Amino acid sequence: MATITLDTVRKVYAGNVEAVKGVSVDIDDGEFIVLVGPSGCGKSTLLRMIAGLEDITTGDISIGDRIVNKVDPADRDIAMVFQNYALYPHMTVYNNLAYGLRNRKIAKDEIDRRVKEAARILEIGDYLERKPRMLSGGQRQRVAMGRAIVREPAAFLFDEPLSNLDAKLRVQMRVEIKRLQKALGTTSVYVTHDQLEAMTLADRLIVLNGGAIEQIGAPVDVYDKPASTFVASFIGSPAMNLVPVRSENGRLQAESGAGLDAPNLHGSDRYLLGIRPEHLEISGEKANGTDGLSMEFTVNVLEPVGAESYIYGQLDGAGPEIVVRAPSHARYDPGTVLYLNATAADIHFFDAENGRRIEG
Amino acid sequence: MKKVQFRNAWFPYLLLLPQLSIVAIFFLWPAAEAVRSSFYLEDPFGFGATFVGFDNFVDTITSTDYGRIARFTGIFTFCVTFLSLGIALLLAVKADKVIHGASTYKTLLMWVYAVAPPVAGLIAILLFDQHVGPIVKLVALFGWKMQIGVNYFDTGFAMVIAAVWKQIPVNFIFFLSGLQGISKSVQEAASIDCRSGFRRFWTVTFPLLAPTGFFLLIINITYAFFDTFGIIDVILKTEPGNNPVTLVYKVYLDGFRGNDLGGSSAQSVVLMILVFILTVIQFRLIERRIHYT
Ligand SMILES: Nc1ncnc2c1ncn2[C@@H]1O[C@H](COP(=O)(O)OP(=O)(O)O)[C@@H](O)[C@H]1O
């Protein structure tokens, strides 16, 4: 068990591709950190630098109180779970688990004890003598987890370990990984592009964008107070509605015309105004005299997803697309005009130029 | 896979006919002819043949020459196979480290594969030239007066080197693509599990390369046995004298230079049996061979 510290870590690939741009973060002992961001934002590169599979261009990475920049991957006391599992195809499940321990000269009966224990926890005891090709995707995933567990490392590193599984199994394994990590208390860094996976697993999220940290925080905080329009639209599904607005007689209205009425809380002339789909309340008529937000909205499409429905439409019939969450039984025909209201507390303001959050 | 049914049951055989007739004319018929003449004592001038039963075989096997040549063939085959596989593997492992799937490099190396064997064979022969060959000059510096075509060991040595030289590009390409076929993340997982690169090679890379290696082993044994005829002939300049030759070369010598067709046929029948055994072993092992993926 250990802390992991990144100090202005940069990675420049051949051809001057700056994949990671000066990332600094302190990861606590036993913490579950999720690196989340769109494809190509440098998540894997960062994780692989922690693992030692990729050289660090500048900066320092410490595991525990030891700088590991030049330490061999095998000596970093970490275990990694790969996206395609990376099991040894020619070894039985037992040997896949035991391989790393044998190379560390651990006593035979201790190896056996650990393998059996991991097999019990992960319920793979029946396959120990099988080769990986005789296992299903879910079983291979468990073996990959087992290979990490038996090592009893200071940290687990996961690179999109669930993305090759079907949706149902993914949810199941997600819960299991979380439970296991809490039970073992091992510091973990988990990479995913799936914001739902990130939200559910993380003690703290690191949202990466173009190789730089956009925001670090507990999932709830990131969700409630996104630091930028990038985070606002990346975390949460459907994404937060963002409307360019400008000040008009002390109130705000949409850049595209009227159709929106909100208080100007921060004294600027222009903003990107953010509001989550679930914070909009549908009403048949315009709310008047509120100190909150009110929008005039024309329905385009209704998308029922079971427990709830999403209504896609446009502001004032012509403005930017807006999505609003409605109860599952809601029925609205295309072309219907509705009013969407929200309280001032649920409105997010972002700088119109750089997209940074404006706090009141 | 889609199954197509022919209405006429004979039609598929008709389609196979060209292939089958080539096999029959160029392989089965000569083989049968060899088996037949191995039981006859052929008149050197071709006027007639006398049935002699197993005499040719008995003569062949019991001749002192044959034992010596068989031993050389064995050693030659072992050396050529071992060295050409070993060196090619070493080169492929080194190349794999720098290539990382860059397809330009691979294409370039493919060209070597296409061009090199005949050219390399010729170059090897030049290298061992008695008067201008650089290898001869090089070893002379260490006091080894190489006499190709005169000294038994020197000649055998040159044959092995030339044969290995010619075969390395083929093995190299197969090993390299085998190595590149090993999942990068499996190798990365291994680098986290095992510090020693040497140990990693023998416990992960090498076993995963085994199917390729086994295939190449058979190919190389066959090559050393049969396809080195040309190299040996060029090195000996068709003057065998007391120099080492392989069993295949002896078939040619006895049959076409010595005009002993019966004895030569008996030898080729023995070789056929050898090849047959080799083939059976190969299929046996391929059946049992592990298919990864
Ligand atoms: N070996 C490499 N050589 C050059 N560029 C690379 C290499 N690996 C990744 N990159 C680039 O670095 C960036 C980040 O890649 P990666 O860390 O794999 O992203 P992610 O895992 O977030 O999808 C991408 O633009 C990618 O093209």
Ligand SMILES: [Mg+2]
């Ligand atoms: Mg990735």
